[in-house]
Amino acid sequence: METRRQLLKAIGVSGVALPLSGCTTSGDSGANETTTTAEPTTETTTTEAEPETVTVAVGPEKRLRYEPETVEISVGDTVEWTFESPGHNVTTKSGASPKCKVPDGAEEFASYEGKNHFSINEVGTTYSYTFEVTGEYVYVCTPHAGQGMVGTVIVNE
Numbered sequence: 045m046e047t048r049r050q051l052l053k054a055i056g057v058s059g060v061a062l063p064l065s066g067c068t069t070s071g072d073s074g075a076n077e078t079t080t081t082a083e084p085t086t087e088t089t090t091t092e093a094e095p096e097t098v099t100v101a102v103g104p105e106k107r108l109r110y111e112p113e114t115v116e117i118s119v120g121d122t123v124e125w126t127f128e129s130p131g132h133n134v135t136t137k138s139g140a141s142p143k144c145k146v147p148d149g150a151e152e153f154a155s156y157e158g159k160n161h162f163s164i165n166e167v168g169t170t171y172s173y174t175f176e177v178t179g180e181y182v183y184v185c186t187p188h189a190g191q192g193m194v195g196t197v198i199v200n201e
């Protein structure tokens with residue numbers, strides 16, 4: 045959360061700085077109009093930093109896999125898992141599997157509440173999680189972790 049705010053703030057500052065440097069360079073009365081037309085560019089830059097949602101299919105075509113198995117996102121982005129076949133879940137909780145991993149300072153998350161790690165999600169439902177800490181997350185489907193139903197989320201700044 046903190047990193048995201050700093051990023052947006054940094055973009056805002058550079059967006060303001062650009063028209064100012066434009067003024068200095070051209071140095072004539074037309075520079076004021078240049079400043080005005082530069083504003084839409086600033087808005088475009090801000091839009092690119094908006095949080096995104098990436099979708100991961102859980103058990104597509106009844107395979108014991110996540111698709112894609114690895115996703116790479118930015119801080120503040122959300123991953124939405126869609127449950128496409130029966131008997132699966134999503135968890136980073138260490139009690140579910142030794143394969144599970146979250147970065148230092150990040151909280152464990154799961155598509156179920158509590159410690160019943162074999163809780164499964166109904167077909168057609170979704171589970172979403174928004175990543176606020178950078179690093180590598182390894183999650184599993186508890187019932188199928190031993191069969192390689194493991195996924196990775198890499199969160200960049």
Ligand SMILES: [Cu+2]
Binds near residue numbers: 187
């Ligand atoms: Cu599974």
